Structures are given as structure tokens and as C-alpha cells.
Amino acid sequence: MNALIAAAVDPNSTFSIPSLSYAALAPILIVLAAACVGVLVEAGVPREYRFNAQLGLTMAALVAAFVAVIAIRRTNTLTAASALAIDPTTLFLQGTILVLAALSVLLLAERSTETGSAIVAQAAVVVGSAADRRLATSERVQTEVFPLALFAVGGMLVFPAANNLVLMFVALEVLSLPLYLMAGLARRRRLLSQEAALKYFLLGAFASAFFLYGLALLYGYANSVDLGEILKAQSTSTKSDVLLYLGFGLLLVGLLFKAGIAPFHSWTPDVYQGAPTPVTAFMASCTKIAAFGAIIRILYVGFSVSSWNWRPIVWAVAIASMVVGAVLGLTQTDVKRILAYSSIAHAGFILMGFLAENRDGTMSQDGLSSILFYLVTYGFTTIAAFGLVTLVRDGNGEATHLSQWSGLAKRSPVFAVAFTFLLLALAGIPLTSGFSGKFVVFRAAYHSAAPLVVIALITSAVAAFFYLRIVVMMFFAEPAEDGPAVSIPSPLSTIALTVGVAATLFLGVFPQPLLDLATNAAKLHG
């Protein structure tokens, strides 16, 4: 960073105000502005109106931002001194994040299954104290979670667009800090939730430090933090390549951490389990997509040259992720943890898309579009899956232990069928979106990474075992005496769940429209 400052105070360099394309930035600006308004709402609006005001504001902002994304769908430009690349890939990812964030917010706003909501009113109260016990059953609602979510979404919108490492770092922090807080807001099992928040924060801080370190080394190598410049420097720079390799490696560690890819996955199960389930849904879908967006930007734009090869690294982490997700998932007994390990395995599948090459060894458009497609399919399925988990409740809140799910199909057949369908999608059974996604990625990667495809298929078969265990529990086991019941959700969650399940089915049977969209979106600026 010293170098940066040195550059800034260099008397020979003149500083000119960068031109901003406000149209291209509109989605980001709308979300961040609404987040700031949300903070004011928190301060100014009376408590009884606050919840609805915040919910309305948040949804309005997300919808408006989505409309803005559609309005500028043909944009392909660099703006803000080429720090932001608003290109079809960015817009595709931004649109996806906005839709999925809207669904997550609907889940967050669920108040009929839990007194108040899934979010605790005062996260800082000492766990186990009398005040804490009162909180669990109090009607009080915490509404700061909505602006927090909006800030996180704002960061997520910038993250895949960042064409400049410093901006990417800022976006990383903007999206992460609210998430650290949100992870600690669970109304029930406060200790687990706080542990999750602390763990996520500490490990996340480490990851950020790695990213920053890598950034500094790359700056030393390329004399710029701009991805285009870094790319150019790789063929012209006279500096030691050690800087480049180390810088790239450290940068990647930070991003792999956010995307929950092994061996940087260890936070995932704990945080997914401890965080309030709607927040988990939000993290599992939106954060993952944003993180992959940044990885796309780094790998396709900043390091796309074939003069040196980072592919072995991606091979290794992809295999590690698939194996860790599938094998460790087998030993889990908590539904949320199972879904967490599933997300690790899925991250490995998505990584395969980066290994798709054209016949001349350059990175293929097919690979990029397959990643984009997969991210959408996975996002919808995982939101719906976590959303359904919130409905299984007993006297102590959500019942997520596998044994508590025994015989659920007898009491709530519709729930069980829907959840089974989502699990089949996660397992990649045909006629679900999970299969379309896997097929697209495997097809793209087959030419250049056939052994990896075989490994992926074998790990899919292994992973199928733990998805099936849940199905077996629900359908074939006998209901427990005082087992949990499936709550009837409010219309808000119902919408979110219906959309998630319907998208999983639709994209499995008719993937063509989204395939076309992803193919058209697989164009990066620069």
C-alpha cells in the first residue's frame, strides 16, 4: 500500500477526476442508496411501522436495481477510470444476485413460523442470561438486518464487476462485514450463532489479509492494480516471476475462501449451521455467486494468458473441494451441515468450468457460460432448500438434526416431496436443474479435463448417498413420538420457496432460454 501512496503523491502524476457512467452504475447505486436510507429508517420510523417500511424499501430497491440491470443489458464498458467493468457477464451475475437476494429477503421477513422472526432483537445480550431467555420469546423484531443485507448486496454487485484489485478488496469488505454480523443474529441457539459469527469474522479477516498481501505483491510486479495492466505486465514485466506467482496465489486464497472451496472451506459448515437459516440461504447463494464472479474476473481477465499456467492449482482445489464435500458430507447428521458440505462439493463442480479450453489452449466461452448457468441453477435450488429447512420446527425452534426428520413425509407429504425434489436436484438427477448445470459444465470441461469429469461423477455418486439419507429418513423411517412439525409459512416465504422449486424444475426440463442467456452473457470486457 505504501507504493500506492507513493504513486499518489508523486508530483509528476496528475490526478484527474474519473468519468462515471451513472447509467452503468445504476444498479449498484440504487442498492447502496437504499441501504443508507434503511439506516435512516431505522433511526426515524416508529417501531410498529419499521418492519414493513424496511421490507418494502429493501424489496423496492432490489426490484428497481434489477429493472436497471435489464435496462442496461447491452452495456459493455469500463467506467470509473476502468475500475469497474460493466459487461454482459457482470450484468448477468448482478441480475442473478438481485433475484436471489430478493428471495432471501422474503425468507428473512418470515414472521409466522417464529415469534418475531428468525432474527434476534438484540444480538449482543449475553447468552444464557435472563435477558437472553426473554428475548427468545419476545415479539420484538430486529429490522437492521434489512439494511445490512442491502449493504452486503451492494458489495456483491461490485465484486464481480471490479476490474481493479483495490476496488475488488473494498467490495469484498463491503459484502463481508454485514455478513459477519448477520451470521450472529439467530434467535435460537444463540451460542452456536455467535460462535459462527466470530469464526466467520476471524477466518474472513485472515482471508482478507491474504488477498491484500497478494494485491501488494502483484502491484510490485505490475506497477498497477488494474487487471488489464497486470495482464499486460505478464508478458512485458522484467520483475521476478516469484512476485507474480505468490501474488496470484495469495489473491486466490482470499477468493477461494469466500466461495467456500476446499481447502479453505472449514468455516462453511459451522457458519451455515450457526447462522439464522434465511441468512445461510443468502450466503450460500448470493455470496457464492459474487465470489465466483470475482474469480471469473481474475482468471479470465487478469490472468488469461497461457504464458504460464495456473490450471494445476484449479485442478487441485476442484478435486479437493469435490472430495471434501462428498466424503465429509457423509459423516454429517445435521441437515444444514449436510447442505453446507453439498455447497463445497458444488463449488468444486463449478470450478471445472474454468478448466474448459478451446482447442488452441485459450479459455473457452463455453466454460464461462457453463459457470454462469450453473451458478443460477445452484442458487435457486439452495435457497429453496434452506428455505424449506426453516419450516421444520419443534419447541426449540428449527429441528435440523437428521434423526428429527424421521417420518416427516407421513405428516407433511408436500414438504417431503418438495425437499426430496431439491435433494435430487443437488444430486444431479435428470429433469432437475442440477442435472442441466452439471451437464453443461461437464460438457465444457470434457475436452480439456476429462479425468476431472470422471472424478466429479464419482464424487456425485458418493454425495448422492447423503442426500438419499435425508430422503430415507423422511419417507421410510417411522415418525418420532414428539418429532417436529412442518410449519405453514406466510405468503412471503411461500413465494420464495415456490420460485426456487419451480426454477429448479423449469431449468431442468427447459434449460434452453437460460442457456441462451448465459451464452450471450459470456462476454467479458478486456
Added chain:
Amino acid sequence: MHNIALIILIGIPLVGSLIIFSLPEGNDLVAKQIAFILSAVTFIYALVLTFTFNTKGARFQFEGSWVWIKSFGVHFAFGVDGIAVVLIAMSTLLVPVVVLASWNSFDTIEDAEELPRGSASGAADVGSASGAVDGAAVATATTAVVQTRSVKTYFALLLLLEVFMIGVFAATDIFLFYVLFEAMLVPMYFIIGSFGGPRRQYAAVKFFLYSLLGGLLMLASVIGVYVSSGTSSFAFTDLVGRVPTGATQKWLFLGFFIAFAIKAPLVPFHTWLPDAGAEAPSGGAALLVGVLDKVGTFGFLRYCLPLFPEASRYFAKPIMILSVIGILYAAFLAMGQRDMKRLVAYTSVAHFGFIGLGIFAFTTQGGTGAVLYMVNHGLSTGLLFIVVGFLIARGKSRLVGDYGGAAKVVPKLGAVFLIAGLSSLALPGMNTFISEFLTLVGTFTRHKALAIVATTGIILAALYVLLLYQRTMQGTLNPKVGTSASFRDLSLRELAVVTPLITLIFVLGVYPKPIIDIINPAVQATMHDIGQTDPQPHTAAVRGGK
């Protein structure tokens, strides 16, 4: 090419399934009636298609093709050749029969099968690996039998299964075939898992995982065929002859082969079948062994041979040796079984050895014999499972040792049992004899030693079938059988179930020509695809003259 004949065939059971699923709980009789009527209509319609199939016409008929996923070149394409059309006819016959056979299975406590003492030790060796799932299965087994099971779900699943069964035989697009091949697992999984015997959870999961693993390997090969052939289409006819030869073809062949070998099942991929066959309800087991397993052998003929001719020739010898091992090994295992359903499952493994032999002999006789065998085996093993199911419904036990002298009490049941058994051991005059004979002759012209060793399988088959019959039906009357009030002879419904199957067993045993005429051109087309011609018959004198 927008012929909707096959779409209608698939549509009838699909509509039926959806109607039954949406019926309110409690309308069991309506559910059964709808299932029976629609599956019967499906069968009649399939029969019409079979008889209008032009044996001198194109290889694929009733073809209909619609674009499904444009970017991949995936088509929603159906069409049948002679092999597929007879298998569809056989499958659609079995469904109404099974529906009728399962009519009362879930109304009373007839499904209260005891945990077989004999299989408990057999369970231990495989059970230790299965861990928690298996433990849970045994723990809940005692309470499971008193639970009422959703009758309509069972019949809706049967019809759904029929949809996929027809689809998988009729698909002419490899992608579509794969999709249906995998989707077929789901209804069967629930049939076993929800309506099966005491260890149904374990059996269902094992069945699903084995098939899924095979299916995923096949998916790798499907993508590989698509990428390496250089076409942008998954249509079967576009891909034949386009797969590059050499190592690529061998690897891709193995992907398909393992999937089909697990499905078939061929030794050593067979271990799921005894569990699944024993735990599935008898009707489900009849479809599982009678139809689903045929998809594996059908896949060998339809996909492995034409797509990978070079690799097929390369691997033929080891596969045939495995088939012969399967015939003998499974026969010995069948003899040692105390559980009747496991026994029947093992006999099937042995029979699939013959089918594998016939297919990989690369002769017209062998191929025709193999296809005929698939049809006949569906009929005879389907019947055997159904009859065993009748017996279990009366005796409440799957153990051979709990019966004895039963034919004295239930003579009609005993007679049907004997016919099913004799058909299974390929007695001349029965349907299976001709197919077994053809496969062996077809094998003999190429591989004499293998054919001779395989022939001993016939003797072993006589042993295990007749021993089973003798121990359950003949000899001194087991007091449990004699005193049980539920031990009545076959009812009118049950007679109606077995009559069509028995009729076909005899008719096809004497006059199989109509079916062979349909099968033959398709088998010859397959032989042409792999570039094999039948070896010329020669005598010792001719050879001496060389």
C-alpha cells in the same frame, strides 16, 4: 418426423399416474381401477403397434422427433426397432398383470413378512458396511408392518415406472435415453423403500446408489461420445460409426458397459439385485427383474455394440467369460438360498449370463436368442415372482423352510408354481427353451468351449428350480401350512393374473416365429453396425480338407 404414436403410448400411463397421485387419500379402489384400466389400455395399444410394425420396413419405425435443447442438439426423439417393440409389448403386459396381482397386497396385513431368519446371517456380511441406515431399517421393521401404507401412491408409482420403462426402450436420442434411464430409478426406489420388506431401506439405497454410479459413468461416456464424434447431435443414428477408434472408444465403451452391467446385472456387478429383489414387494420385484434389468441387456445391444464396434470386439471375450461365470456362480448361490425371493433373484442373475453370452457372441442366432430370452425371461420370472408373492401372502414368510407339501392344500397354486419353475429352467416346449437354445447355438459357432461350459448351467437350473418346488410344494405337509386359515387356493383374480402369462409361456414355446420375425432384422442391423457376419457352418471333413 412427428409421429406421435409413441408419445401417446407414453402419455397414457403418465396421465394415469398424475390422476392417481392427485386423488384424495382413501379412494383406494378408484386408484386401483384407474391403474388397471389405463395399463390395460396401454398394453392393447402397444400390441397394436407391435402388430403394425413392418418387419420389412425401416429399422426404426413410428419415429417422432422434436427439438428439446437446441444448444446441445438434444432431441425429444422416439422410435422403435424390432428389439424395442417386443420389449415394450412385454413390459406393458407385465404392468396390468402386476397391478392386478398387487390388488390386495396393502389392504390387509398381508405384507407382514417376517424378517427371514435365514437371511439374517446373509444380511450380516453386507449389513456391516451399510451402517446406520441398515440399523434403522431393522429397528423400525417391527413397527412398519402395522403402519398403513398409501395404496394410491403405490399404483401411481407403478404407472410412473411404466412411463419411464417405455420411454427408455423407445428413446432414439442418447441424451434422452440417459435422462429416462436415471429417472427410472426414482419410482423404483420409492416402490422398494416405501412398500418393501423389513430391510427395505437398505435395499432401496443400495439399489439406487449402484444404479446411480453406473448411470454417472454412462453420463461421462455420453458426453464423451458427443464431444469426440464431432457432431452436434445426440441422435443415435447420427452417432453410429462416428466414435473414433482406439483407446477413446475403449474407455467410452466401458462407461456404457459398466452402467448396463450393473443394471443387467452381470457378475460381479450383481450384488444389489438379491437385496432389491428380495425386499421389493413381489409386484415391484417382478417389474424390477422382468423389465428394468432388461434395460441393461437392451443397452448392450442397442448402444454398446453399434456405437463402439471395435471396443465391443475387443472386450467380447472377457465379457463372455464373465457371463459364463455368472451362469454357474449364480446357479450355485441360488441353490443355497433359504429366502424364496432371493433365490428367484439369483436365478435371474444366472439367466442374464445367457443373455450376455448371446449378445457378445456376435451371431444373428445369439443376438436373436438373447432378445427372445429377454422377452421370455420377463414373462417367466415375472410369473415366478408373482406366484412366490401369492405364496408369501398366504404363509407370511419368505423362507423356503416354512413351507412344505403346500401343493396338497393349494393344488392350483402348486401347478402354477411348477409351470413358472419349468419355464425358468427352460424345459423344451416352454418359451425359454427356444431362446436358451438359440443363444447357446449362437455362441457355439464362435466359442465352443464357452458354450459347452454354459450348457452345464441348464442342469444347475433344473436343480435349483426343482429343489425349490420340492421343498415348498411336495413332501410332508408343514404344520404351519396345514393349519393356517389364510392358506386358500388361488382366487379368481389371481387366476386372471397368471392366465395370460401362462398362455404366452406355452404359445411362445411352440410358435415363437412372429416375435423372431420382428427381432431378426433389428439384430441383423446391429450385426451390420459392428461389422460382423455369421460364421459359416463347417464340418470336420471340410476342416480336414484345408
